């Protein structure tokens with residue numbers, strides 16, 4: 001775990017970024033610039049704080065109530081190497097891993113053919129909430145999503161099938 005994360009911030013206990021109580025890291029830097037993004041302060045690729053993946057894990061271990069880790073942003077897939085290190089380590093000790101991305105699963109699959117870190121990160125994620133935020137499709141009724149174009153995807157099933165497979169939330 002050598003590359004540091006560049007983070008806009010963390011939320012140590014969230015109940016809105018996936019099931020259960022979750023530790024959320026917000027990546028600094030996002031290329032998507034969705035209209036009415038609620039995290040526009042995360043767009044610049046400068047600024048933020050450098051944090052080692054190990055430090056995040058150590059903080060997570062201090063809270064026995066945590067169900068998992070959520071990678072949000074900003075765009076976590078713009079720092080795939082450090083995010084993959086964190087996600088793999090979190091998964092290895094039993095946390096579920098969710099990731100929010102402005103990319104589509106199909107785009108990430110293409111990127112992963114050329115970028116091994118993107119491939120590693122995808123393989124370490126259980127559920128991907130994909131797609132840009134679209135203001136006109138926004139709804140407060142959507143579970144864990146901001147707009148209805150975004151999908152909750154079962155990543156292991158999607159990677160195996162090579163097509164996006166929706167996560168069944170039960």
Ligand code: SF4
Nearest residue numbers: 030033034037074102
């Ligand atoms: S992908 Fe997310 S962080 Fe980036 S501009 Fe869109 S809503 Fe904002």
